[in-house]
Amino acid sequence: MTEDRKMLEPMATVVSVVLRILLALATAGLVLSVARGSWGSFSVCIADESSTSSATPGGFAAESGAQVDSIPRYCAETPDAHLRLLDALSDLPSTLLLISGLFLLYRFLQGAAREGVYTAQTASRLRLVGWWLLVGSLVVEIAEANARAALLAALAKDVGFSAETVLNMWTFPYLAVLTGLGLLTFARITRAGVSMREDLEGVV
Template sequence: MTEDRKMLEPMATVVSVALRILLGLLTVGVVVSIVRGSWGGSFVCITDESTTSSVTPLPAATEIGAQVDSIPRYCAEEPGAYLRFLDELTGLPSTLLLISSLFLLHRLLQGAAREGVYTMRTAARFRLLGWWLLVGSLVVEITEANARAALLAELAKSVDFTAWAWLEQDMWTFPSLAVLIGLGLLSFARITRAGTSMREDLEGVV
């Protein structure tokens, strides 16, 4: 499968190196947090982007016609375990999705280099990675949005946490790029499967 291995470069090498670097950074972060005895920094902060008001700046601070907005930012100086957990939950799922997606992509490329691009296993790995990105990106975005909404409700008296707070407070952004990549990978899975069937048919004729 030398030709297939050549076709997958330099992507296979880049993914392998990136995966090792991210795993190394994650391990170092966990070790440092354990040594320090706490997760995150000294402060836990959240910005309420749904509440924006205009302020009157100093005359020399802005150009003519410019406007300055004030967006409230709430911080807890001595956050407890629950606030730290919510703070970690606002970003950690994205990191885990990135690392797990790179792992699946690394496994796909390694398998394709070893067994060949046009195989049923490669098609199955394309399909797995596609669904993982498609569903995982939506789950991660909703999870992080809920964590941000819950954190804001803990720090701001004027905000209550509800089942739809993450939508009402503009905490959620549709992961359009990840969804498009996931759909593209599912299409590649079908193409690879069709190519594999054609290849098997040709080999049977020959």
């Protein structure tokens, strides 16, 4: 298995270190927020990027041939629990997807180093990472778009919560989806390699 471990470097070490750092930062941030009693005491803001104005904002001068657009940004200085929840749901799912995805990738790399790269278990773990990234990125983006749209509707008088508002807040996660599809493809290739090796070993 030594050769398999070498093949997985430096990715295995980088993922392990980054995962530990993210978990430490998340834990420290939560502990500090609770200790200071500042949980939920911050202002909640949302920008409506679908509503732009060509009126030049004061203090911002554009070069000749360029234009400055104004984008309205709504803030609640004393947000209630509902607004704080919507604000958290507009970013937190992405962070959770990142940490959970890194954890699954860490498990895949550790398992591949321990059991070997060309095994059925390794292919299954790689397929799980691919599906998690593919489906998770879509679910997270839809959830965050709905949360941002609901937050905007709660803070802006002339904006309502609708499918159009959600679509304006939604961005298709191209890179995550393509990466997930790539991982699923490599998992299938690995599975086929495992089957071929088992057939060859049976012949020998």
